[in-house]
Amino acid sequence: MASPEIRIPATHYPVERFTLPNGLRVVLSPDRSAPVVGVSVVYDVGIRSEPEGRTGFAHLFEHLMFQGSANLEKLAHFRYVQGSGGTFNGSTHLDYTDYYEQLPSNALERALFLEADRMRSPRITEENLQNQIAVVKEEIRVRVLNQPYGGFPWLRLPPVMFDTFPNAHDGYGSFDDLEAATVENATDFFERYYAAGNAVLSVSGDFTVEEATRLIERHFSDVPARPAPARPDFGEPDLTAERRSSYTDALAPLPAIASAWRVPDPVKDLPGYLPYVVLAEVLTDGDASRLVERLVSRDRVATSVGGYLGFMGEPFAVRDPTALVLSSHLPPGGDPDKLLTTVDEEIARLAQDGLAPGELHRVQARIATHLLRDEDSVLNRALHLATYEIQRGDASLALDLPRQLGEVTAEQVTAAAATLRPERRASVEVVPGGDQ
Amino acid sequence: MSITEVPDLAPETTLTLPESVEKTLGNGLTVIAVHRPSVPLVELRLRLPFAQADTAISSVLTQTLFAGTAGKSMVDIAAELQAVGGGLSAGGDPDRLLIAGNSLADGLPHMLRILNEVLTGAVYPANEVRTERERIADRLKVAAQQPAHVVARALNRRLYGDHPYASQTPEAEDVLAVETGVLRAMHDERLHPNGGVLVLVGDVEPHTAIAAVEEALGGWNGAGTLIELPPVAPFVTGPLTLVDRPGSVQSNIRLAMNGVSRTHADNAAQQLTNLVYGGYFSSRLVENIREDKGYTYSPRSGVEHSAAGTELSISADVATEVTAPALWETLYEMGRLATVAPGKEEVEQARRYALGTLRLGTSTQSGLAGLVSVLAGSGLRLDWLAGHATRLAETTVDDVARFAAANFAPANAVAVILGDAQVITPSLRAITAIEAA
Structure with a gap:
């Protein structure tokens, strides 16, 4: 059975953009095929922008945005969204924070009202602050402190690779810093970063552009105009010597190691960046990938291996500086040095001998499936459009990305592999401290 | 303006x-x-x-x-x-x-x-x-x-x-x-x-x-006998089972009750009761132990249908020092729902959520595929959703109250907690009998 050379399909959906007089950028993508809408507001502030001594503050603030607003009591936001048949959430990332709802399309105006109301003025009180500090501490316990491999590698690698506070610090935050947060800190943070000019609203799904535009103007036009703050340059120089660190995880029964290499600027140099996105998949996507085949199946020096772009695994929603990350769990008594040596060997082999016939095309076909599947949800579509718009001023990248990824050449992938040298690498090793 | x-x-x-x-x-x-x-x-x-x-x-x-x-x-x-x-x-x-x-x-x-x-x-x-x-x-x-x-x-x-x-x-x-x-x-x-x-x-x-x-x-063949599982027996209540995890910074509270199958006449009432209790964010459990007291990040309740039975489950991962008060509030909300009929607007809100999320769940290929496959596991087809929507629309406050009285009563719950036994045992004893796992 020969593998067919399948044609990789393109995505087609309308993308409309406009800016309100107060500076709020808007992206609309109608799709009438199901009676649902996705609504998202993305603010151009994330973990990298939180002040020293206030680690975890961007995330804590995200929680506070759900605690009531100008015309809504505490709990009202949740009840209005869910009582309309919808779901909601928010999430804090290195370079942005998003708030979103997915609802039956008859609730579109209600969702716009809710977002506009908290963009105007969230209700930040001492009581709600203390409540959400407690909730966030439990979130950190569930996800990090009470779990084997908690925070590995996303919280553990950046401090090895980077030297400056914005890039290196723990985005979940220390309990001391969280407990020291004040209402005044929150008010200042809102004033500075949650400006109409620092946000993008996107709506995707079952509506007409005319109707959505009318509703958006109705609800957002009088949000006060505040300009976006100047975004600092978070750049750091590339590594010139290998960095290596380790820590003991009392709950981890087996060793693990993760490594990262800096990659080109995802926003300013997208053509230089895309080959690394393909490379990560060539190395780690599925049983036919280079590192799974070698490390897991053949040599058994790893029980699992993963590879991706960006410490939070979102290749197209992160700014410079960022990295290609390879993360492996090892069998009992596994040797992390041997694993790294084998990774180096495989990368060197790829850089020297190039890709096998058909290898690039099959990996690109699978990448296309992942992209399309993700965009099948109107909510994901809205979120992608908003992050592309806020970071690149180009929401319509969503339509062109599959083509651009499909045009990455074998030579570009091998050239990218050639840059993953040991002296540019930062690694962190988990030493098992749990029951062996 | x-x-x-x-x-x-x-x-x-x-x-x-x-x-x-x-x-x-x-x-x-x-x-x-x-x-x-x-x-x-x-x-x-x-x-x-x-x-x-x-x-x-x-x-x-x-x-x-x-x-x-x-x-x-x-x-x-x-x-x-x-x-x-x-x-x-x-x-x-x-x-x-x-x-x-x-x-x-x-x-x-x-x-x-x-x-x-x-x-x-x-x-x-x-x-x-x-x-x-x-x-x-x-x-x-x-x-x-x-x-x-x-x-x-x-x-x-x-x-x-x-x-x-x-x-x-x-x-x-x-x-x-x-x-x-x-x-x-x-x-x-x-x-x-x-x-x-x-x-x-x-x-x-x-x-x-x-x-x-x-x-x-078409050429795939072979046949074996179809094996059916015996139906799940009613859960046996008794002392809380405490599983020791020395040094744990949280306790994992779990409660479970018998539920009814997808095809049971009370299934729509079961779904709404679960929502009111802890099945979504705007529920009593979340509003109490998260948004009021800050004991936990992700408390929830759920309905899990399996071929041989349906399990209603309640879970909350809470800071070790508030284990007993969190269990107390969890039981209190059960008791309140089992003995006092919920408000009309509370049930309406849950109903609108249930009906709305049907639309969300059928709006993607992967959502539809999962749903069709799960329904097929109960011998049902996609058109069952239309009937289910009608049954959700027709479920009354009384139906919810009746279901809650039978299935969300603390007396009918089986409780298990994983946590640091030395720290949490004394205060848990104030609430319930305990046995070690």
């Missing part, structure tokens, strides 16, 4: 279900093809009855099903699937084996041919079996350190006694003993089309999809 009033909802949208075609092939395989051309992909779910399958053997089988055939290695199979943007994987639970995946829409015939080759000719190569069983044993070691896994195991043992649901994960030593021979034997005995349901959802015309299945899988 800014708008200060929450806007009303526009007129309700209609729940329109996509076109679906069903055919049972000569070999006994039921094929359901659903047309949802939103993106040029196709989602695949193949569900095979798997009751009473040994968990150690089945865990290795699902991880090595795609590890080789007479003509192809594991890498060949994965690479050929990738060539059409495809990927397939298998997983098992006490009810069924599920093969799930997707590909570019044009790749469906190719993906089905590979699926057929694996279903009719998986060889379970000794080398790959050795690697995979060791990987599973390693994962079990990690799972033994994960509180959610440990408390789930303890709860299942406590709830299900002799029933196969009592033990859903294998022991590492049993997994390490699995070899090619027993895998082939289980494959021959259990992986046959009779009683299986293949669901395809996506950008493929349904009759074309079914024709592609007939061509690719």
Whole structure:
């Protein structure tokens, strides 16, 4: 059975953009095929922008945005969204924070009202602050402190690779810093970063552009105009010597190691960046990938291996500086040095001998499936459009990305592999401290 | 002038279900093809009855099903699937084996041919079996350190006694003993089309999809007897089971009650009662122990339908020092719901959520595929959703109160807590009798 050379399909959906007089950028993508809408507001502030001594503050603030607003009591936001048949959430990332709802399309105006109301003025009180500090501490316990491999590698690698506070610090935050947060800190943070000019609203799904535009103007036009703050340059120089660190995880029964290499600027140099996105998949996507085949199946020096772009695994929603990350769990008594040596060997082999016939095309076909599947949800579509718009001023990248990824050449992938040298690498090793 | 009033909802949208075609092939395989051309992909779910399958053997089988055939290695199979943007994987639970995946829409015939080759000719190569069983044993070691896994195991043992649901994960030593021979034997005995349901959802015309299945899988054969599990017995209440985890910074609280099946007349009332209690964010449990007291990040309750029974579950992972007060509030909210009828608006809100999320859940290919496959596991089809929507609309406050009285009564709950026993035992004793796991 020969593998067919399948044609990789393109995505087609309308993308409309406009800016309100107060500076709020808007992206609309109608799709009438199901009676649902996705609504998202993305603010151009994330973990990298939180002040020293206030680690975890961007995330804590995200929680506070759900605690009531100008015309809504505490709990009202949740009840209005869910009582309309919808779901909601928010999430804090290195370079942005998003708030979103997915609802039956008859609730579109209600969702716009809710977002506009908290963009105007969230209700930040001492009581709600203390409540959400407690909730966030439990979130950190569930996800990090009470779990084997908690925070590995996303919280553990950046401090090895980077030297400056914005890039290196723990985005979940220390309990001391969280407990020291004040209402005044929150008010200042809102004033500075949650400006109409620092946000993008996107709506995707079952509506007409005319109707959505009318509703958006109705609800957002009088949000006060505040300009976006100047975004600092978070750049750091590339590594010139290998960095290596380790820590003991009392709950981890087996060793693990993760490594990262800096990659080109995802926003300013997208053509230089895309080959690394393909490379990560060539190395780690599925049983036919280079590192799974070698490390897991053949040599058994790893029980699992993963590879991706960006410490939070979102290749197209992160700014410079960022990295290609390879993360492996090892069998009992596994040797992390041997694993790294084998990774180096495989990368060197790829850089020297190039890709096998058909290898690039099959990996690109699978990448296309992942992209399309993700965009099948109107909510994901809205979120992608908003992050592309806020970071690149180009929401319509969503339509062109599959083509651009499909045009990455074998030579570009091998050239990218050639840059993953040991002296540019930062690694962190988990030493098992749990029951062996 | 800014708008200060929450806007009303526009007129309700209609729940329109996509076109679906069903055919049972000569070999006994039921094929359901659903047309949802939103993106040029196709989602695949193949569900095979798997009751009473040994968990150690089945865990290795699902991880090595795609590890080789007479003509192809594991890498060949994965690479050929990738060539059409495809990927397939298998997983098992006490009810069924599920093969799930997707590909570019044009790749469906190719993906089905590979699926057929694996279903009719998986060889379970000794080398790959050795690697995979060791990987599973390693994962079990990690799972033994994960509180959610440990408390789930303890709860299942406590709830299900002799029933196969009592033990859903294998022991590492049993997994390490699995070899090619027993895998082939289980494959021959259990992986046959009779009683299986293949669901395809996506950008493929349904009759074309079914024709592609007939061509690719028509020769898949073999039959075994269908094994049915005995129904789950009513849970036996008693002292709280405390599982010690010295030094734990949180306690994992779990409560469980018997529920009713999807086809039971009270199912819609069950769904609404669960929502009011803890089934979504705007529920009593979340508003109390998270948004008021800050004891926990993600408290919730849920309804889990299995072939042999339905479990209602309540869970909260709370700071160690507030374990007893968190349990107290959890029981208090149960007691209040079981003895005082909920408010009309509270039930309306839950109803609108249930009806709205039906629309969300059927708006993506993967959501539809999962839903159609799960419903098929209960012998139901997509059109059941329309009837379910009607039943949700007709459920009254009295129905919810009646269901809550029977099923959310603290007296009917089985409780298990995983946590630092030395720290939490004294205050828990103030609330309930305790026995060590």
